[in-house]
Amino acid sequence: MSKPSQPNLYLTRRHWLALAASAVSGCGGGSGVSTAALPGTGGTGIYTQGSISGFGSVIVNSIKFDDGLADVQMDGDSATSADLRVGMVASVQGERGADPTLGTASHIEVWSIAQGPVLQVPRVTQSSQRADGTVAEFAEFSVAGMTVQTNPDTSFYGVALASDLVPQQVVTVWGLQAGADGSRWTATRVEVRPMGMVLDRVSTGVVHVAGSQRSLNGLLLTGSMADVLVDGSLLRVQGVWSDASSSLAVAHVKLLGSGLLGQLPDDAKIEVEIEGFVTDTPSASAFMLGNIVVDASAIAPLNMQIKRGTRVEVHGTWQSGVLKATKVEVEDEQALQSVELKGTVESFKGVADFVVRGQRCDASGLTNADVSHGLLADLKNGVNVKLRGNKAGDVLRVSQLEFVMNDD
Incomplete structure (x- = not known):
């Protein structure tokens, strides 16, 4: 079904090889463990990951990428750039131009983090009225066992705000990891699906193993693909939900151990720019960005604004599974x-x-x-x-x- 991802940080090489060998990977409707293609390794290679903020060219992290010749995938299936929407979290691989705000994309990959019926009436945690009369709202709701948070930066389709969602309404969510344990995510886009549409259930989080049973976000996982999942792995699962057995028959697994949507080689020539939330209390020279380890020793001490829950954009290079930061920017609310x-x-x-x-x-x-x-x-x-x-x-x-x- 999909183009497959890199091994989880929690997985040993033996576990990864066993998991990869057990899966059937391919494109267009198959199932398996997904990995992604590597970016070009030219002198101006770039990998950027963040929420889409515009089109004409695809705009991610303030870089306008010409997507005319890009290979595009959504949830592992072939797509086109016309299928992309504002607020979807995308990884873009390609080349940066002489103007650092411009680039040419060779591969664009988008993965939803949750899909399924809303489980209860959303809870509004904060609400205010903007000068133009529109409502700025912070809220949270549950879907596929996950706690999904929304804020004034979240894009919606089918409803105006999270508070307009009703129980059993089916939604698809794109977003960024907001909690270190993978249980909380902040939505960058929420789409309401048509009533009666039959869709796979999608959930993203940490696998828990108890005896022969495996669960994720409280959902019981079944099937041969579930049997090889390793305790503590951060991953996205997709499959068919059974009300009768209250379980999810896993059809596809994407490992997110490094926090990247795509796979990167160790190459100082490839610039990396990642958007996300700080998910731990930073030390003087390091912090976690979602599930990505950031080494900020080259720019220490860190800005005092950078603390747990801060939304930032980190620039650097990918080395030995760690993002070596050369710059960390706190994202501006107006710009978001x-x-x-x-x-x-x-x-x-x-x-x-x-x-x-x-x-x-x-x-x-x-x-x-x-x-x-x-x-x-x-x-x-x-x-x-x-x-x-x-x-x-x-x-x-x-x-x-x-x-x-x-x-x-």
Whole structure:
């Protein structure tokens, strides 16, 4: 089914070989343990992992990647860049240009972290009203045994906010690890699935072994693939849920021991940029980014703002399973909510409701003075636009709009 990942930090080589040998790996509907292709090893090679913040080119960690020739995979299956959406967590492998904000992607990989019915009414932990009247909300809900947290930076599709979710509504979640033990994740995107759609259950966390039984996030795992899973492994499992036996028949496993979506060789020539949450109390020269070990000795002492729960972007190189940091940036709240899109207008219902690259947009706050190369009245299906704005739940509040007359 998928392109497979690197061994878990908790796995011995013997365990990994046994696990990999027991799995059937392939593409398009098979099942197995997944690994990912290596990036190019040229002098300007780059691997970046983070939430998608825009399109035209795919934008991850403020780098605009030309995705025209990229191999794209979503949950191990072949896809196209047109299938990608704002807020999905992606790993992008390719080459960086002379302008450090530009690159060319050779491989883009996206994995959801959870999928299944919402288990109870979401709990709102904090709520406030923005100046434009929209609601900024912090909430959490349970799905596939996981605790999923949302915040004002989370993108939604199908509902405006987490508090609009109802029990048994099926969702797919993309996100970043927020707890050191893998039990808590912060959603960067939540999509509501159509009622009646039959989907695999997906859960991400740490495997627990008790006798012959294996479980993950409280879900009993069954099947030959579950039998070889090692206690303490951080992984994503996908399979068919049985209400009758209250168990998950595992069809696919992706190991996340290093915290990377893809696999990287030790190569100081490959630049690495990773977005995530600090999941432990940092020492003067090291910390955990999700499940990634970060060696920050080259830039010690760390900024006092960098503490458990801080969302950061780490730049460096990958060496012996450790991210050797050359720079650590605390992510700006305003920047996290900012989105840039270039594409064709679809599903146009009016200036306050239209779609670009799968993202619902609202430009009703603009005047013609905010529009370049046209007027608001020129908005309609089929026109090409560039726009910038801020996320507000399932809507992008447009602050700048430009009509594009050609491909420049």
